[in-house]
Amino acid sequence: MVTRVIVAAIFIPIILAVVLLLPPVALSISFAVLSAIGVYELIWSTGLLKHPRLVVYAVVFAALVPVWAFFGSRPEPAAAALFLFVFVLFLEAMFGRHATFSQIAGVFFACVVIPFFFSSFVRVGLLPLGRIYAVMIFLFPFASDAGGYFVGMRFGRRKLAPGISPHKTVEGSIGCFIGSVVCTVIFGLILTQVFSYTVRYGVLILYAILGSAVSQLGDLAFSFIKREFGLKDFGKLFPGHGGVLDRFDSVLFAAPLLEILYRVLPAIGS
Numbered sequence: 001m002v003t004r005v006i007v008a009a010i011f012i013p014i015i016l017a018v019v020l021l022l023p024p025v026a027l028s029i030s031f032a033v034l035s036a037i038g039v040y041e042l043i044w045s046t047g048l049l050k051h052p053r054l055v056v057y058a059v060v061f062a063a064l065v066p067v068w069a070f071f072g073s074r075p076e077p078a079a080a081a082l083f084l085f086v087f088v089l090f091l092e093a094m095f096g097r098h099a100t101f102s103q104i105a106g107v108f109f110a111c112v113v114i115p116f117f118f119s120s121f122v123r124v125g126l127l128p129l130g131r132i133y134a135v136m137i138f139l140f141p142f143a144s145d146a147g148g149y150f151v152g153m154r155f156g157r158r159k160l161a162p163g164i165s166p167h168k169t170v171e172g173s174i175g176c177f178i179g180s181v182v183c184t185v186i187f188g189l190i191l192t193q194v195f196s197y198t199v200r201y202g203v204l205i206l207y208a209i210l211g212s213a214v215s216q217l218g219d220l221a222f223s224f225i226k227r228e229f230g231l232k233d234f235g236k237l238f239p240g241h242g243g244v245l246d247r248f249d250s251v252l253f254a255a256p257l258l259e260i261l262y263r264v265l266p267a268i269g270s
């Protein structure tokens with residue numbers, strides 16, 4: 001627990017600095033690195049793919065997606081890169097015999113879902129008030145996690161998904177929603193009272209509820225993968241927390257949700 005707290009105390013300010021203070025290109029580079037590491041963790045730790053050359057292809061493709069998002073998200077480069085990536089995968093599988101179709105499908109999932117979800121951070125960060133929304137992408141999962149932990153420890157009785165994550169409880173899940181709503185409302189008050197932004201609190205609470213729901217789903221989704229492959233953690237990059245996917249699993253699902261909500265139902269105005 002002490003290690004987890006120390007690591008969190010180090011990396012949370014770094015994350016906030018990247019999101020709030022550094023130029024947008026830093027956000028793109030940061031999530032390009034996280035995407036590459038996350039894809040590597042998933043395909044290597046699960047044993048989906050052990051051939052070094054194919055792993056390099058996957059990691060490079062994953063790193064390019066957030067960079068593509070930074071430079072305007074035009075469909076032509078993405079289509080060309082995706083075609084080339086799939087072409088090379090099948091070429092290696094059929095003639096090099098380095099992968100089966102099930103492995104290709106798993107690698108394709110990793111290389112599409114992880115970097116494309118992470119690239120939502122980049123697109124949101126480039127929008128007006130986008131940096132505030134980018135902070136909320138982290139706020140929902142972390143507040144949910146804290147609320148779920150404390151409520152679950154005190155009141156947890158009924159198992160939520162014992163076959164996937166035996167320690168999660170229904171009561172803890174309710175605590176996740178409570179933590180997300182409370183912290184998000186506090187965040188809204190800071191925006192209005194300190195920085196004089198306009199906040200639609202009803203919409204913000206809806207953000208918090210949906211954000212908590214998808215954060216919990218993201219956590220369970222990657223726990224499902226770990227359970228299937230008998231893994232405790234995907235990696236060891238963050239001591240006490242595991243790898244990129246162990247720490248950012250819920251954030252991955254919150255990012256595209258916030259991007260959608262920003263565009264269809266904005267909660268904050270200048």
